[in-house]
Amino acid sequence: MADVKLQNITKQFHHQTVLDNISFDVKDKEFFVIFGHAGAGKTTILNTIAGLYAPDSGQVLIDNREVTGVEPEDRNIAMVFENYALYPHYTVFENIASPLKSPKHRQPQRVIEEKVIRTAKKLNIDHLLDRKPSELSNGQRQRVGLGRALVREPEAFLMDEPLTHLDAKLRHQMRAELKEMQYHLDTTTVYVTHDYLEAMSLGDRIAILNEGKIEQIGTPHDIYYFPASEYVAQAFGEPEINLLEGHVQTEHGKHWLAIHEIGEDFLLPEDVSRTLLERGARVLSVGLRPTDIDFSRTDENGGLPGTVYSFEPLGAKAILSVKVKERIINTVTSADEELNLDERVFLKIHLDRAVFFDRDDGKFLARSKRKGGIERGRIAVD
Numbered sequence: 001m002a003d004v005k006l007q008n009i010t011k012q013f014h015h016q017t018v019l020d021n022i023s024f025d026v027k028d029k030e031f032f033v034i035f036g037h038a039g040a041g042k043t044t045i046l047n048t049i050a051g052l053y054a055p056d057s058g059q060v061l062i063d064n065r066e067v068t069g070v071e072p073e074d075r076n077i078a079m080v081f082e083n084y085a086l087y088p089h090y091t092v093f094e095n096i097a098s099p100l101k102s103p104k105h106r107q108p109q110r111v112i113e114e115k116v117i118r119t120a121k122k123l124n125i126d127h128l129l130d131r132k133p134s135e136l137s138n139g140q141r142q143r144v145g146l147g148r149a150l151v152r153e154p155e156a157f158l159m160d161e162p163l164t165h166l167d168a169k170l171r172h173q174m175r176a177e178l179k180e181m182q183y184h185l186d187t188t189t190v191y192v193t194h195d196y197l198e199a200m201s202l203g204d205r206i207a208i209l210n211e212g213k214i215e216q217i218g219t220p221h222d223i224y225y226f227p228a229s230e231y232v233a234q235a236f237g238e239p240e241i242n243l244l245e246g247h248v249q250t251e252h253g254k255h256w257l258a259i260h261e262i263g264e265d266f267l268l269p270e271d272v273s274r275t276l277l278e279r280g281a282r283v284l285s286v287g288l289r290p291t292d293i294d295f296s297r298t299d300e301n302g303g304l305p306g307t308v309y310s311f312e313p314l315g316a317k318a319i320l321s322v323k324v325k326e327r328i329i330n331t332v333t334s335a336d337e338e339l340n341l342d343e344r345v346f347l348k349i350h351l352d353r354a355v356f357f358d359r360d361d362g363k364f365l366a367r368s369k370r371k372g373g374i375e376r377g378r379i380a381v382d
Helices: 042-050 092-101 109-122 138-150 168-185 196-202 220-225 230-235 270-278
Strands: 004-013 016-026 031-035 057-062 077-080 156-160 189-193 205-210 213-218 242-251 254-259 264-267 283-288 293-296 304-314 317-324 327-334 344-349 355-358 364-367
Touching: 004 042, 016 042, 016 057, 016 213, 031 042, 031 196, 042 057, 042 077, 042 156, 042 189, 077 138, 092 109, 092 138, 109 138, 138 168, 168 196, 189 196, 196 220, 205 220, 205 230, 213 220, 213 230, 230 242, 230 283, 230 355, 242 270, 242 327, 254 270, 270 364, 293 327, 317 344
Parallel strands: 031 189, 031 205, 077 156, 156 189
Antiparallel strands: 004 016, 004 057, 205 213, 242 254, 242 283, 254 264, 283 355, 293 344, 304 317, 304 344, 317 327, 355 364
């Protein structure tokens, strides 16, 4: 296997920039996920690594060898496509064997048979070798597509949304199988998806792509708890993170966060207030994960009053949307709760778990390292 590097890659189509100065380094044997919404440039990155597209500027390196001008068949890269791209008139055996019969990489029949059977056994499809793609389920077709990539023993795998056409149960199963396959084969994998669950569960690291630019590269933990921007924070998590406008105010040497939308103010954690003041941030966005907001029916702990706007059971858990003044705040609770629309409830906001963003450009400013209760109070607000 090998590492894969992109250095300052730029690509335009019809005078529109699709990739804007893209740089990242995929480590040897790493499972690297590129996440982004439709049109972000994900597939263009894969095609550039594979050599199907030539960048307008920048370099592609595989195993520290520049391959920017090298033909696709000479890069020893295997690609798994979203639509499987199987030959309908070939059997499973013939589909998996096809890369080993190309003019440049043709191998003896005995070697082909050994490699195909070994690969099929790894993917648990060795009993399907005589079937045609039309006789297979979506999950089995996906395994055949993976097998065709695996059989070449490439330096790196490129996977373009390979689980998109599978149902939810099979996607979950295939995610586990992909991760196990990557672990046992010690493969370098670059994987593209628009599904944040796939990105979080599969990736050793994740690159967040937004309109041709990289917003953040980090581990799943970093992406979720320390998002580099509002865009990243909103893209990861269901339901979506709550974003409220906050104003930093000082009274008697203490720094408070006034959130006008809900008519409340909170004493800022010292580490957060220090960072915000150092950066001159007085108006900002406060990101609150729904899982960091509790609800109760009684005001025992001085909760924030509101009314039930919607209650959506999703198996064991439910999404509870509460209207506080004119703002809707989402939280997560047990699906066993019995709540009525417009019922009065109270929310407890854990500001010590909040993420703070610049109000103008949406970039990350701070997150508290302190855990514990946050004092609520009333101060004069403009």
